[in-house]
Amino acid sequence: MKKKFVFYSYLSIPRYAGVKASDIGEFYEALNKVSLSVIFYHLFHILYRKNVLQIDYINDFAHWIWKTVGEQDLAEELSVFDPLRIKSLKWAKNEIQKTVKKFLASDRRLKRVSRGEEFYFMESVSFVKPLEISAENEKDFFEKIRLVGIETIFFHLIEARLRLKRFTNDFSEWLETTCGRGDLANRISSINPYNHTLFEIKDMLEKIGEDA
């Protein structure tokens, strides 16, 4: 018998990780101290906040460095961490560190931000509970996806990257390994969460189901 896919409820709150930075030097030092869950928070958590006004860089690092510090070059370098190309959070952290280190090596004068404008490193505390919604096969899966909220989508599609420690998601994993539908798994994996709101992503998942 096929293993069922069980959908989960998900809620989360941000927690201050106890480190802040007033300039790029302090930012670099702090990066060395913080955990991978902090890196995850700043790369992805804005998607959970459902900010529909996507005008700025999505990841918090690039956003602060551009908007508050005013170092647009570095902000642009950090903005291109495409979530589809990040191999792991550890890899992402190393890449961010390398990029910032290179910037610091240029020996330029560091701009300090005012009190209250520092970068506050955050992480999230999350709570999950299985819903009474599960799927037996791929057809059933795409029917059930209509019934779940966007928090559930965030948990299975985005937070899974932190949990599974690799860049896949619960939906693709199950569709591929349990249903043998690598084609559907790939279509889901190729959704770039930086380019869509969670509401749009839910619509896209439903569309994949209609095509399947």
Added chain:
Amino acid sequence: MRKKSLFDYEKIVGGEQLENIINIARPLAGLKVQHINSTKTGGGVAEILGNLDPMLNEIGIASEWSTITGDDHFFEITKKIHNSLHGRDEKLTSDDFAYYRETVSRQEKVLRPGQDIYVIHDPQPLPLIEKRKKFGGKWIWRCHIDLSTADKKVWKRISKFVGKFDAAIFHSPGYTQKIDIPQFVFPPTIDPLSDKNRKLSENKIEEVREKYGIPKDVFVLLQVGRFDLLKDPFGAVEAFKIVRDFFPVVLVLAGSFAGDDPEGESVYRQLAKIIGNEKKVFLLNIPVSSESPLEINALQRISDVALQMSIREGFGLTVCEALWKGVPVVARKSSGILMQVIHGINGFIVRNPRGAAFRINQLLSIKGMRDRMSKAAREYVRTNFLLPHLIQNWVCCFHAVRSSRLSGINEV
């Protein structure tokens, strides 16, 4: 009036979001929580608690809301503490702190024995933490103030109390402090179904307009808020004086005196003096009553641009209220407001009254910009700052504090 149900919000935020909250809240059924602040009327905290408390009960948490009391001297001291935590220079003596602590300590009876979690809101009731040993339970401090530029000496005294809590909650990461307890961050929200924010009939809106004599054929600028120097209603008047020469426009300053704010009347009198005989400025003291939320609601709905010239703003619920009604907001840069107003999208962030005048001018001149911002304003609030979002954050916080699960992903 019919008791509100969480599912009344289904049409606004979607039934799946509500099911999600209820499912995660289920293991908290029967949890006893007592919220304590210093006033039941006036100001944002009272409003937030008035909305939050019944909804927590609705999802099975036995929540109740109590207040401490104090004489005028106590509230003068706590207002100074409040102002200095917001960064204003205030003179506070050791005697003042002793009086503050003693006044609160005498009110142990406000604490309900046997609660699982005590939530203390803002600095006024903070010294109640000294009763922790006797009453047991977990203790959370919910801070509604922007502490980013807090007076260090005052914060040092206050933090001695704060350090004894199990957790603190701030509106924004920038308000967090160097304290050795977990610090959670989430903003307050508005209730879209409350009298302050629900849809109103055209008749009701017109009734309020007529009551206050606000003309129909002019642009309306509105600043809502307590009469408080930190909210800088004077800045709103200054901005108005620049734009009145170019447009048929009126300014409405609407507020009330909060029970725990002794400064209100004096600020009101100063404002009345400055406005003098200016017929195009409407200074409205709307005392808290069952009608007042409806009146503020109507005033927001007849506005073309909302102003919030606050120098400091922990959050600024009135900004959220205006955005929810599709009114673009021109606001002075402060941490609380930066969470809500996205410059050029749903309003403008400015530094001073002249900057505000420039943006008001743009908004009144370009209808297309007003319409675009109006749409974005409402949607931004719908997806981020409505009561169900607050309930979900509190549910997480209760889980975290009750079980001391303070990181990672936790199955409940």
